[in-house]
Amino acid sequence: QVHLVESGGGMVQPGRSLRLSCAASGFTFNRYIMHWVRQAPGKGLEWVAFISYDGNRKYYADSLKGRFTISRDNSMNTLYLQLNSLRADDTALYYCATDGQGEYFFDYWGQGTLVTVSS
Amino acid sequence: SFDLTQPLSVSVALGQTARITCGGSNIGGKNVHWYQQKPGQAPVLVIYRDSDRPSGIPERFSGSNSRNTATLTISRAQVGDEADYYCQVWDSSTAVFGGGTKLTVL
Numbered sequence: 409q410v411h412l413v414e415s416g417g418g419m420v421q422p423g424r425s426l427r428l429s430c431a432a433s434g435f436t437f438n439r440y441i442m443h444w445v446r447q448a449p450g451k452g453l454e455w456v457a458f459i460s461y462d463g464n465r466k467y468y469a470d471s472l473k474g475r476f477t478i479s480r481d482n483s484m485n486t487l488y489l490q491l492n493s494l495r496a497d498d499t500a501l502y503y504c505a506t507d508g509q510g511e512y513f514f515d516y517w518g519q520g521t522l523v524t525v526s527s
Numbered sequence: 528s529f530d531l532t533q534p535l536s537v538s539v540a541l542g543q544t545a546r547i548t549c550g551g552s553n554i555g556g557k558n559v560h561w562y563q564q565k566p567g568q569a570p571v572l573v574i575y576r577d578s579d580r581p582s583g584i585p586e587r588f589s590g591s592n593s594r595n596t597a598t599l600t601i602s603r604a605q606v607g608d609e610a611d612y613y614c615q616v617w618d619s620s621t622a623v624f625g626g627g628t629k630l631t632v633l
Contacts, residue, residue, distance in 0.1 A: 443622070445570075453562070453570065453613050455622035467620045470528065508575055512617035513560035515581065517569040 410434045410516040412504050417521030424494055428521055430487040430504030438462075438482040441507035443514060444489045446500040456502070457489065458512075494525045529618035531625035538631045539604045547628045549597040549614030557616045559597040561590060564627075565610045573612075574599060604632050 416428040430442070444456040457478035458467040466478050477490040487504050501520040508515035532550040539545035549559060559577050562570040572581050574590035577597065587602045601608055609632050614625040 452627040453624045513575045515572050
């Protein structure tokens with residue numbers, strides 16, 4: 409069965425960087441579009457980024473203003489999210505999710521990794 | 528950007544039907560997807576493409592979408608259905624979520 413495990417979260421100071429990982433198993437990773445979605449404490453869901461099967465297409469939420477970069481290593485079945493110039497309002501639980509049938513919904517989710525940005 | 532509007536909260540009596548709406552300009556022309564999120568858990572897809580149900584989701588969950596409103600309907604509501612529910616669409620190469628609705632089963 410599909411299994412997604414995020415890692416790399418933690419507490420970081422404003423302005424610093426962090427790289428999140430999402431280890432995938434139980435499905436053919438290189439055939440799936442992948443996404444990152446985040447959720448600030450006590451708030452709703454916010455989509456962060458999309459990456460195509462082969463990594464050639466990437467889309468981002470406008471609010472990120474180029475600070476985040478999504479990537480993938482299909483040989484390692486791993487999805488990444490590079491977070492730069494972190495701000496307090498980036499504090500959130502970051503989920504990776506598979507795209508359903510290439511139709512831009514999220515059918516499987518990991519349990520998330522928490523990023524806390526604080527001085 | 529495309530805006531989705533959900534009521535903050537919906538209450539339903541045990542065993543009755545709950546309806547959660549998701550409003551957006553001409554949303555009827557888009558595919559709407561719904562997620563259930565219980566406290567401390569990751570979201571779960573309950574409806575995709577307006578009205579399709581993933582395997583393992585009870586038939587009590589159904590969806591519709593027309594003109595400016597999509598609706599998630601939960602029949603014979605159970606205590607276990609208490610959760611936050613989010614609608615979502617894909618628009619202009621971005622995913623958009625509604626603000627979420629807290630469902631309370633009385």
